Amino acid sequence: xxxxxxxxxxxxAAARAADDxxxxxxxxxxxxxVTPISDVFLMAxxxxxxxxxxxxxxxxxxxxxxxxxxxxREGREEGRWTLLDFNxxxxxxxxxxxxxxxSLERLWNDCPAxxxxxxxxxxxxxxxxEE
Numbered sequence: 001x002x003x004x005x006x007x008x009x010x011x012x013a014a015a016r017a018a019d020d021x022x023x024x025x026x027x028x029x030x031x032x033x034v035t036p037i038s039d040v041f042l043m044a045x046x047x048x049x050x051x052x053x054x055x056x057x058x059x060x061x062x063x064x065x066x067x068x069x070x071x072x073r074e075g076r077e078e079g080r081w082t083l084l085d086f087n088x089x090x091x092x093x094x095x096x097x098x099x100x101x102x103s104l105e106r107l108w109n110d111c112p113a114x115x116x117x118x119x120x121x122x123x124x125x126x127x128x129x130e131e
Contacts, residue, residue: 001032001033002030002032002039002112003030003032003039003040003088003114004039004088006088007038007039007040007088007089008040008114009066010040010063010066010068010086010088010089011028011040011042011089011114011116012116012117013062013063013066014042014059014062014063014086014089014091015028015042015044015116015118016062016118017055017058017059017061017062017063018042018044018055018058018059018091018093019118019119020058021046021051021054021055021058022046022051023044023045023046023051023055023093024044024045024046024047024096025043025044025045025099026042026043026044026116026118027042027043027105027113028040028041028042028043028113028114028116029041029043029105029108029111029112029113029114030111030112030113030114031108031111033111034108034110034111037090038085038087038088038089038090039088039089040088040089040090040114041089041090041092041104041108041111042089042090042091042092043091043092043093043094043099043104043105044059044091044092044093044094045093045094045095045096045099046079046093046094046095046096047095047096048079048095049078049079049080049095050079051079052079052080052081052082052093052094052095053076053077053079053082055082055093056076056082056084056091056093059084059091059093060073060084063086063089068086068087068089069086070084070085070086071085071086071087072084072085073085079095080094080095080098081093081094081095081098081102082094092104
């Protein structure tokens with residue numbers, strides 16, 4: 001049994017919101033078989049504390065429009081690692097330094113990835129090549 005359709009819907013909406021806020025390294029993992037905490041962990045990276053806060057805010061707004069309200073939030077004010085728990089989906093928005101330090105993907109490497117359906121082009125690379 002994998003992640004529910006609702007969890008996938010919320011994950012993709014959260015990923016689109018994060019992507020629209022220029023988050024990088026978006027990864028979603030189906031954790032249903034490993035932990036009862038959630039169906040999906042979505043991870044995103046911001047390059048500054050302000051961007052981490054903006055990504056978290058946009059994700060929360062996008063999911064609220066779909067009727068999903070965060071039941072728990074941590075770290076939003078600090079802008080280093082923000083955790084948003086929507087019950088079926090837990091969103092982790094990291095500052096790039098903290099993302100590499102904690103390396104959650106390594107901890108959950110046995111979990112299948114979820115295709116987010118986003119353009120795979122890294123926006124930072126595209127911006128740099130245009131300059």
